[in-house]
Each structure stands twice: as C-alpha cells, then as structure tokens.
Amino acid sequence: MNRIASRRWWLLWSLGLTVAAGCTLPHIGVPTRTPAPVTSGLIARGTPHVTPFFHQDSGQPxxxxxxxxxxxxNExxxxxxxxxxxxxRITRGKLVVVPRANxxxxxxxxxxxxxxxxxVANLNRNFPxxxxxxxxxxxxxxxALWEFVCDLRPDWVLDLHEGYDFHTASKSSVGSSIIHFDDEETNRYVERMLEAVNAxxxxxxxxxxxxPRGPVNGGLVRAAITHLQARGMIIETTWKEQPLSLRTRQHRLMVHRILADxxxxxxxxxxxxxxxxSHGSAPPADGRLHVALYDGPGTSxxxxxxxxxxxxxMPEATVTLVGPADxxxxxxxxxxxxxxxxGSARAQGQAIGEEAREHIREFVRGGGGYVGICAGAYLGTCRVxxxxxxxxxxxxxxxQRGRQRVDIELTEYGRDVLGLADRPGPFDxxxxxxxxxxHEDGLVPDLDxxxxxxxxxxxxxxxxxGQVQEMMVDTPAIVSAAFGGGRCILISPHPESDDHLWWLVExxxxxxxxxxxxxARQRVVLAPRQADLAATAH
Ligand SMILES: [Zn+2]
Incomplete structure (x- = not known):
C-alpha cells in the first residue's frame, strides 16, 4: 500500500465515513419489533450467475x-x-446467508x-x-455481490472456504485455519471458535x-473490513482425507460458536x-422425506x-450427509x-461406535427407515x-464373491413393495x-x-x-424386514451405479x-432390458 492511499484509508476509517468504494448508499431500514420470518431474494437476477440469499431478521436489536x-x-x-x-433460528440481530456465491x-x-x-477467474480477488x-x-x-454487501452493511462477514492441506502441518496451505486480522476483539472470537472445533x-x-495475517486483498472479507468497517474472517477446512460431512460440521461448529458468543x-x-x-427443539415435521446419508470412514x-x-x-426428498460425530x-x-x-461394513460400524449404533436402532425402532447398500446391507444384519x-x-x-454384473429378479412381494406396474423379468x-x-438359523437364541x-x-x-459362485443363484439379493415400528431394506448389489435402476433406491x-x-411415489414402469430387446430383434 502506498503512503497516500494508506493515509486516506485510515482517514476514512477514523472518521467513520461510510461512503465506500463502488457502493451505493445503504438503505435506511425501519426498525421492527415483531420477529420477521426469513425473506429470500436473488442476487444477480437475470444473469447466469443468479443465486439466492436468505435474510433472517430476529426483530431484536x-x-x-x-x-x-x-x-x-471446488470448496x-x-x-x-x-x-x-x-x-x-436467531434470537437477536440479523443473519444473512448467501450459500452459493459462485x-x-x-x-x-x-x-x-x-x-x-x-x-479475473478468481472471484475472491475481484472485490475492491x-x-x-x-x-x-x-x-x-x-x-452483484458487492452491491448486495454494501446495501446490507454487515457487522460481521464470515466467508467459508476450504484448502488442500492442513495449515498446522503444512504452512503452504491455509486449509483448516481461520484467517483474520490481529485485532483484540476479532482474536477473542477466533480463539473460542478454534477451541470449539478443535475439541x-x-x-x-x-x-x-x-x-492472523488478514484475509486476502481483493477478497470479499478484506473489502468489507476495509471499505465498510465490518469485522470478518475467512474460515477454512481441508478436503484432503476428510469426508464432506466432517468439513461441513467443522464450519457449523465455528459459525455456531461465534453466533452463540x-x-x-x-x-x-x-x-x-x-x-x-424452533428455539431449542428439534425441527418440526414438514412432510418431506428427509434422508441422512452416511459418508464417513468405511465408505468408498x-x-x-x-x-x-x-x-x-426425488421431488419430495432432501439429503444431508452425516458422519460419526454427527x-x-x-x-x-x-x-x-x-x-x-x-465400502466396509466393519469399518463403518466401528467408526460410528456403539453409541451411534444404538441411536440408529432407536430411530428405526421408533418408526424410522434404514436402507443399506452392499456394505450398508451387511451392516444391517446380525451376528458380527x-x-x-x-x-x-x-x-x-x-x-469374496466377485465383482461383475449379475441378474436379479423381483418377487411378487418385491414388486408390491417397490410399486411396480409391470412384472419385469430378471435384470442385470x-x-x-x-x-x-x-435366515438367521437360531444360533443366536435371544435374537427377538x-x-x-x-x-x-x-x-x-x-x-x-475364476470360481463360479453357483451357490448364490436363487438366494436373496434384496430383503426387507420390520424392526420395531420401522422398516429396513438391505440391497446386496449396486442399483445406484446405473441411472436406469435409480427407481429401485427411490x-x-x-x-x-x-x-x-x-x-410422489408413482408406480414404476420398467423399460425392456437390453437382452430382451436383442432377443426380440432376431
Ligand atoms: Zn477458497
């Protein structure tokens, strides 16, 4: 920074002037006492970069x-x-989220x-x-983002990123760090956030x-600190060796800590x-099919x-990745x-531990659903x-039975469970x-x-x-069972690998x-399989 620019910047800072670079003047909001619901809108409307924002006003200062x-x-x-x-849900101030900036x-x-x-490709170098x-x-x-931020005048900007390595082990990466300016107030929050996540x-x-070297110049956080007198930080996780659910959790833990503080x-x-x-309680049922998908150790x-x-x-469904800590x-x-x-059932079961296994059993016993595919199907069974x-x-x-395409055939019961309109022949x-x-054959007598x-x-x-596994022919490939008030389906092969078989998982x-x-559960009409088409062509 040259001397004049530096002096000018500090002058703006010390005078508390809010006319900032490239900004339109902020909107003057009318204070409201009733808690407003979340409003949403679009940034860069009408462009290929259009993206939603979510603005929650607690109604409290x-x-x-x-x-x-x-x-x-790629983060x-x-x-x-x-x-x-x-x-x-916040109880004070405003929480504004732009989940997908780019x-x-x-x-x-x-x-x-x-x-x-x-x-100009790096968006985080394109801000004032x-x-x-x-x-x-x-x-x-x-x-579009800068105009939005200037209108909003945030007190804090938390920008969530990822790096390729762990900063503690390799200083060349900022992965797994909080990048911030070395000022007393910000430092206090950062210290508590690190404590929460590192626990x-x-x-x-x-x-x-x-x-503490400060967010990168040309980045959104640095721009908001410099030109809008906000406080802020860049929060970084590491994608190497860590499933998405864990990195997402780490971001949640850090953001939660500062919001709580x-x-x-x-x-x-x-x-x-x-x-x-709702405050302090579980989310209310909203009628949608909310699926938790395990992505932790033992998956591959x-x-x-x-x-x-x-x-x-699936129009009625949502998916949330979960790991052992979750x-x-x-x-x-x-x-x-x-x-x-x-993946590996033993590794999955071991990673989640007995406490989480008991939680899954309680969930299914109480009416929840369980679907296991291959390793996940092993995991649902007994005696190991x-x-x-x-x-x-x-x-x-x-x-070990091999890796290849095999034929499976649905039973009458299976067609009913899966809502099939047609009776399909075997498909691969x-x-x-x-x-x-x-069938568990009584070797474990107390199994109720x-x-x-x-x-x-x-x-x-x-x-x-080279060994043909003849003994697997006519044995079950997909099974279902009640567990308390809940239902399980265990699928030995991999229908998720072929998009024409996705209906089976849905x-x-x-x-x-x-x-x-x-x-949303339409009865499925199957396309004829390739082998049948080939047969009728002759
Ligand atoms: Zn980044």
Whole structure:
C-alpha cells in the first residue's frame, strides 16, 4: 500500500465515513419489533450467475452477520454448511446467508469462474482492494455481490472456504485455519471458535489454526473490513482425507460458536435436515422425506455421490450427509430415513461406535427407515461385532464373491413393495462382494426379530478368482424386514451405479419411510432390458 492511499484509508476509517468504494448508499431500514420470518431474494437476477440469499431478521436489536459459501467452486463444504446454517433460528440481530456465491464454479467444481481469463477467474480477488480506495469490483458476480454487501452493511462477514492441506502441518496451505486480522476483539472470537472445533480433532496435525495475517486483498472479507468497517474472517477446512460431512460440521461448529458468543442463537450446532429450527427443539415435521446419508470412514467408491444424486432427484426428498460425530449428537429423530452405502461394513460400524449404533436402532425402532447398500446391507444384519443387528439375517462366508454384473429378479412381494406396474423379468445390476442373505438359523437364541422377506433373488452367479459362485443363484439379493415400528431394506448389489435402476433406491427409500401413499411415489414402469430387446430383434 502506498503512503497516500494508506493515509486516506485510515482517514476514512477514523472518521467513520461510510461512503465506500463502488457502493451505493445503504438503505435506511425501519426498525421492527415483531420477529420477521426469513425473506429470500436473488442476487444477480437475470444473469447466469443468479443465486439466492436468505435474510433472517430476529426483530431484536443486534449485529448483522453475513455468511458466504461457495466463492470457490471446488470448496463444497462452505456452500454445504451455509446451506444448513440458513435454517438456524436467531434470537437477536440479523443473519444473512448467501450459500452459493459462485454458482457456475460450483456447478463445474472449479476454483475459478469457468470460461474467464485467469486475471479475473478468481472471484475472491475481484472485490475492491485495500490500497485502492476508489476501486470497483471486477466482473458481474463480484459487482452483484458487492452491491448486495454494501446495501446490507454487515457487522460481521464470515466467508467459508476450504484448502488442500492442513495449515498446522503444512504452512503452504491455509486449509483448516481461520484467517483474520490481529485485532483484540476479532482474536477473542477466533480463539473460542478454534477451541470449539478443535475439541473434536484427535490428530494434532489436523488441528485448526489461527492465521492472523488478514484475509486476502481483493477478497470479499478484506473489502468489507476495509471499505465498510465490518469485522470478518475467512474460515477454512481441508478436503484432503476428510469426508464432506466432517468439513461441513467443522464450519457449523465455528459459525455456531461465534453466533452463540454474539448472543444470537440458543439451539445447538448439530446436523439437521433442511427445516427451520424452533428455539431449542428439534425441527418440526414438514412432510418431506428427509434422508441422512452416511459418508464417513468405511465408505468408498461412487456410492455417496450416486445416492446423493438419486435423492436430490426425488421431488419430495432432501439429503444431508452425516458422519460419526454427527450421529453421536443423536440427530435422526428429525429425519425420515438413514442410508449406509458401499465400502466396509466393519469399518463403518466401528467408526460410528456403539453409541451411534444404538441411536440408529432407536430411530428405526421408533418408526424410522434404514436402507443399506452392499456394505450398508451387511451392516444391517446380525451376528458380527459392530453390525446393527436389525435384520434377522446373516451372511454366508466368505464375503469374496466377485465383482461383475449379475441378474436379479423381483418377487411378487418385491414388486408390491417397490410399486411396480409391470412384472419385469430378471435384470442385470452391478455386484461387488455384497452379502448373501440367509435366515438367521437360531444360533443366536435371544435374537427377538421377525424373519426377513425377499424383494429380489440373484438369478446368475458372480465369479471370484475364476470360481463360479453357483451357490448364490436363487438366494436373496434384496430383503426387507420390520424392526420395531420401522422398516429396513438391505440391497446386496449396486442399483445406484446405473441411472436406469435409480427407481429401485427411490422406491426403497419411500417404502422404508412409510410413503406408499405419497403422490410422489408413482408406480414404476420398467423399460425392456437390453437382452430382451436383442432377443426380440432376431
Ligand atoms: Zn477458497
């Protein structure tokens, strides 16, 4: 910064002038005493960058806190966390959330704005700079966001980002840190936020750190501090080695701590479905099918993204990723169903621990739904340590049966459960060492569970190391069972891998969540399978 610019900046600061670079004058709001509901609107309306904001006015005097997510499109935890935080209820001040600041980059999963030259691609360098008092934002996204922020005049700006490494272990990355200016008041909040998030970090090199060198020049937070006299910080998690649910949780813990320290919030930071929270209690039922999808240790492959995509495509459903720490908060009462995907059942069960396993059992016993796919299906069965023991089935050892496409065929009961209009013949599906279900045969006498019912059978064998697994033919491939007042469906193969079989996962979710009569549960009409088409062509 040159001397004159520096002097001018400090002059503006010390005089408390609010006419800032590139800003229109702020709106003068009329104070209101009745708690206003959340209002929402669009930033950059009518452009390809249009994105929603959510403005919650508690009706009580207090600070205005702005939360921004998704400025960099390849840092999804910030957008995810902001999308959850917008449902929090505040008791004082205003909470304004822009969950997805940079929609084109988020859609493309890129750091920069797709198709823009390098000089302007990084949105977090496009805001009015510190050493340029008359600087204007660069590019349409920065212009629209900056106008919005100038109108809002926030007291705090919290910008949620992610980095590739852990700052504590590798100083070249700002991942897992809070970047802020070294001033006494901000430092106090940062210290408490780090305390809250690090209480759950067991590996020392993954602990979150304070980076008091100040948010980057040209970034939104630095611009708001410099030109609008706001306070602010950039909050960074790390995508390396950490599932999205954990990074999202860390953002939630830190934002929650500062909101609590600002006396703005009374409920907790635990994971919730996207429903507004009433003070201090669980979210009210809103009729939607809220699915919690486990993405923690023991998951692998494309299960989590594929199942997320399936649920996002269901008009009545929402999906929220959860990990072991989330499950230990006992959040499931607010959800309709929980899904465990492929990977390793033992690793999943071990990672969540007995407390979370008991919470899942309580949830299903009380009427909740459980869908397990491959590893998640093993996890639902009995007789193995760390399993959920909800379905009276055991798996016939060894677990290695091969990875290939196999034929499965629905039973009459299965067609009924899945709401099928047509009677399909066998169809093929990807299989990867999923469980072979056998009725638990009395070896565990105190097991007080009803027998399972068969939704589909395997009709062709897999092959493992050249060995054809003949014994799996005509054994159950998909089963269902009641557990207390709730329902489980265990799916051994991977229908989520083929989008033409997504109906199987959708209908399973609706059935375990007791939504047979839901208008969204249409009876499925199957397309003829490729083999049948080939046969009729001859
Ligand atoms: Zn970033």
């Amino acid at each position: 207090g600070p205005t806190v702005l939360i921004i997510g998704g400025i960099h499109g 999804p935890a910030g957008a995810e966390a902001a999308g959850q935080i917008r449902y929090w 929609p084109p980059a988020l859609a493309a999963n890129t750091r920069g704005i797709p198709g823009k030259p390098t000089a 700079r510190m050493d340029h008092p008359d600087d204007a934002p660069r590019g349409p996204i920065a212009e 759950e970090v067991t590996e020392p090199e993954k602990r979150l750190a304070s980076v 600002l006396d703005m919030i009374t409920h907790g930071p635990e994971v919730r479905p996207p429903v507004f929270v 492959g494309e299960g989590v993204p594929n199942i997320s995509a399936i649920i996002r495509g 499950l230990r908060d006992r959040p499931l009462a607010a959800f309709s169903a929980v899904v465990f995907p492929g 340590e760390h399993y959920l023991s909800m379905v009276r089935a055991y798996h016939y050892s060894p677990w 599906v990807r299989y990867a060492n999923g469980p072979l279900f056998f 569970l009803p027998p399972f019912e068969v939704i589909a059978h395997f009709r062709s064998p897999a092959r493992y190391k 209908q399973s979710l609706r059935w375990v969540a007791h939504r047979e009569s839901s208008p």
